[in-house]
Amino acid sequence: MNYEKELKRLNEYQREAVLDESDACVVNANVGSGKTTVLISKIVYLHYAKDISYKDMIVLTFTNKAANEIKERLMASDESIKAEELEGFGTFHSVALHLLKEVLPIEKIRYEKDFLVIEPDEELDIALQIIQEEKLKIKYKNRLKKRLEQAMIIEKEEEKISTYDDDIFKLAELLKEEKIKQNKMSFSDILQNANLLLGEHKIEPKWIIIDEVQDSDKIQLDFIDKLKGENTKLFAVGDPNQVIYSWRGSSLNVVYTLKHKYNAKELSLPINYRSSNAILEAARCFQQNGSLLMGARETENKIIVKNHYNPFNEACYLVDKIKEIHKSGVPYKEIAIFYRLQDQSQVFEDVFLKNDIPFEVSMKKTISHSPVLNWMIKLFRFCVNPNDFSSAIYVLSNKEYGEKITEKTARKIVKEQNIIKSELLEKMHEFLNKCSEIKIAEEIYNYFEFDKYIKPTSATYIDDKEAIDALLDIIIEYVKEKQMPFLDGLREFINSSALYGVNILKKDISSDIDSVKLMTLHASKGLEFSYVFITGVNYGLIPLHTRDMEEEEEQRLFFVGITRAKDYLELSYYTNPDYQKAAPGESRYIHMIPEKLIQNDKVKNNNVNLQELKKQIQEAKAKGNKEEISANEAVELPVVEEINEASIKQVSHKKYGTGKVLKEDDMMIEVEFEKYGVKEFIKAFSELEFL
DNA sequence: CGCATGTGGATTTTT
C-alpha cells in the first residue's frame, strides 16, 4: 500500500493531523484546505500503519453525499476494501440504524428488528389518527408537529402542564406507544433509541472519526459520547466559520465543547488551495473565528460588483455573460449562481430555458414530493405489513388516487378487514400470496390495475404513470441486486427508501452533467466552482433580517458563498428588486470588502428592458395596484437611483404619511412623521417608500 | 355562521 507516498503529498499541517495520536483531536479545517483528503489519509494511515481494521472505525458524516464521497475515495485508493467492512461508515442516522438493526438489543425497548423508518409526515398522520380515535382535545393542530416536539423535550412529570389546557402530553405518550406497536421509528427516534441502548450496551470502536463536527446537535453529540468507550480515540474535523445551520439545532461551540469534554488537542489546516488571493482576502472580512486563513495561489483577479435594474434584467445579462464564458472554453458545470431565497431561482430558470442555457436547480425532490409515489409507497407499506392500518387508510381515502372513499368508512373497513367492501384492499391483502413470482415491473402494474386508480383522464396521468413505472423498475432492480425473495426485497426497499430518498423526479445532480448550477447559499456548502455569481446582495436580502436572527450566521453564510469561488467572483444587487424583502441598493456586506479588491461595474444607464417594463406596468394595473407606475417614472428610476448617504432620507407610509428618518440600521428604522410623531419599524416589514 | 380575540411566523434544510 502506498500510503507513505500519499503522506508525502500532504502539507505539514495536514500531515500533523493525520499522524496525530492523541486520545481526542479536533481539527479546525478552513475552507478548501483539503479536509476530506486528511480524513481519508487518516483512515488509510490507521488501517495500514496502525493495523486497525476498518470494522473498528466509526466514520460519521451529516449527509449521504459526504458519506458516499468518503467511501468512494477510499475504495478507489484501496481496491481490497469490501463494502461490508465499511458498515460503520455513514451518516449519523445510517450508522445508528445499522446498530439498531444488527447489533443492539432492540427488544429491550420493545421494538422488533424489522422495524420501519417513517418520514415526519407519516408520524403526523399517526398522531392525527390517535387524536381522532382517543377523542383527545388538542388545540392548534396546524402547529401539531412543533407542539409535539416541544412536548417530547419535557421529561419531568410535574412540568407536564399544557399551556393551552389540552391533551398534548397524553398524545405524546400515546404516539410513542403507537410507534412501538406499529414497529416504526422516525428519524429522530433512530438516534434517540440508539443512544438509549448504547448506555447499556457498549460498542467501543477503536476510533471515531467525524466530518463537519460543527453541524452536530445535542443528540448527535450524545451519540458520539455513548459510542465512545474508555479506549476509543476521537478524531473530528470541522470549521466554526461554516456554521450555517444553527437554526435547526447545531450548537455553536461544538469545537469548544469537544475540546473541554475530552480534553482534545486542537490542530488546524490553514492553507486554502481553492480560491484566488482576492477572493480569500474578501472572505477574511467575514471570518469571525480568528483562525489563520492562508492562500496558496498567486492569481490576482478582482471581485466584480455589479448592479442590475431587476432580477429579470440580471437574468438576461447572465445569459450573455455565461455564453461568453462558455465560449472561452469553460464548461458550464464550472459556473454557479447563488441566491439567498429559494424563490429567487424562478426568474433564472425561465430566462435560461428560453435562451438554451443548460442548468440545474439544486432542490431535493424525492418520493415524498410526488403525490402518486407517496400514495404507492403507502400501498406497498400495507402490503408488506398488514398491521399498518394508517397506511391502508391513507391509500383508500386519498383524495387523488385509489378508491377515494371517506376516511371514516376507510377506517371501518380496514379495521374489520372487510375486503368485500373494497377491491383495492382485497388486492393489497392478496399481494402477499401472489407476489412471490414477480419478475418484471409490468406484473405489479397489471396486478393492481393502477390505471383504474390513477385515472387516464386526469391531467397528471402521463406524469403519474411515468413516475410509477420508474419506481417499479427501481424496486425490481433493487430486489434483483440483493438476490432476495421479492417480498423481503420490497420490505427492505421501503425501509431504506424513507431514509435515503430515491431520486426519481430529479436527474442526477452529479457534477458530470455539464450545466450551470443554481442554488441557495445554504446549498452551496461543500461545493466549489471556477465562476461564482452571488445575486441579490441587496439591502434587506443579504443579510436577511428577521426578529430573532443572529446576524453572525448570515455573515458566515456569505463567507461560505464567497469561498466557493475558485477564480472568478461576481456580486450583484438590484436597484429595483421585485422581491418584497429586498430594498433597493447594495448590501452593507459589499462595503465590508476593501475597495482595492473590487472592480465596480456600476451600470449608470441601465439598459432597461422595455418590454419587460411594459409587462410589469400592465400587471400592476391589472392588479389595481395602489402604486401606479407610469411608464415615464419607471424608466427614469434606474437613473434616479443615487444613494446619498449624507442627506436626510424622506419616507412615506401609507397610513402615517410622510416623515424623515431619524435612525436606521439593518434591522430597525425610526421615522418622525409629520402628523403622527416618532414611529419605529422593523425594516423587513415596514412598507416604507423612500422618497 | 359572523365576529372578536389569541397566537406565532416570516428565511435557510438533512436524515
Next chain:
DNA sequence: TCCACATGCG
C-alpha cells in the same frame, strides 16, 4: 409589522 389561521362566544 402584518398576516393567516385557530379558537370561542353569541
